[in-house]
Amino acid sequence: MAEMVRKSSVDEILNHWILAGSCILLMITGFAFLFHMESVASVFGGFNAMKDVHNWGGVVFALSMLYSMRHYLKDAFEYDADDAQWFKVAGGYLSHKVTVPPMGKYNPGQKLYYLAVVGAGIAIALSGFAIWFMKDNGAIMLLAHLVHNVAFCIFVLAVPVHAYLGTLANPGTLKLMVSGTLPLEEAKRRYPKWMKAAGKM
């Protein structure tokens, strides 16, 4: 059997799916609140029960988001010349003919996506807690309501892109986010700079 490389630790994979699950649950319930979707609310047992699901789902999401920082935050702040070139060829997603520069463990699109999730995530969590617990402060409520909805738009636009690029657009990546490992040869091809840094090539 081919030698395998571990890209994601077990706790990273677990946390990723808790983050993803809570995020999708929050987006569904959020949409249901935004557009008064009775049928969606009925699934949770009405708007009152859905509010509890949304609030406590938000707690899970916030904790999971904070925990994910130990996996991705350091990488998300490091960019080099290859990353700049990656943007020039749009990551190779708009044409299969261009040459994509060699990448490290994460490409700059993933790194920027993570920063967007952290930024919008902190904003949506803090404003959510404000709406939950600071009901009697009018100015804070209105500000939090606006911030919550701006951040919601960021999530609604960014998360489906991430889900598409992590599944259909890049065959094999979903498997990687389940098992956490991939064959060494594949790792060398996809993440050459990471493999070099790890002394495997």
Next chain:
Amino acid sequence: MANETKNRKGILVTPELCIGCRACQVACKSWNQLPGVKTTNTGTYQNPPDLASTAFNLIRYNEVPSQENPVRWLFVSRRCMHCEEAGCMTICPSGAIYRTAEGAVAVDRDKCIGCKLCVNACPFDVPRYDAQNKMTKCHQCSDRTSNAMLPACVKTCPTGALKYGDRGEMIKTAKQDGFKTIYGEQDLSGTGTVYAFKDEPKLYGMKENPTIPGSVVFWHTYLKPLSFIGLGGVVAAAAIHYLAIGPHKEKEEV
């Protein structure tokens, strides 16, 4: 935001005719089964001091300087304005706040989730929360008006300071009777509680240029559609990308 409700009913308040008897307050409590609450005398006949979950309407007693007398005592009924463009209804996340067939803004208690967003979206500081954390306010006695009865406050008013009827006709009549200013005729696309004044509404302590908070209007006009169209847009873009360009292919390398 909203279209003018057809055959809209409303309450016309003529503060000039009000004698401050507060029968409207009592009738409201009686019909809506609201308890009396002990308050403290703060040197005014106005009691309770403001709207509450147990007080859907009240008479405000305004004392204003006057040339002829030591003071002018102006009575004006305060309650939900039943805005055509209702900030509370716009922001409510559970659809608990709704418009009745008569054009009033009412609350479905069972649907209210107690988030208090309506409190901050109301230009008139009307919504109040009760002990069960449900929003309460004047609903223009929708349970009476839907059965061809007058709202309790209007029914009891001895002077005609409160009238209930076709909103447009009442405004027309009031103007013919020489009331120069109809407060609420245009504000918030027209309120369901309108006031007929000969003096400046400001004198009666009416709020000048009431508006829904800008952030709520921005959210409703731009963010709500953006979230919906945006989601559809990125899903469509992903589908088009998959079909037109296709997924990533591993290049044959040495």
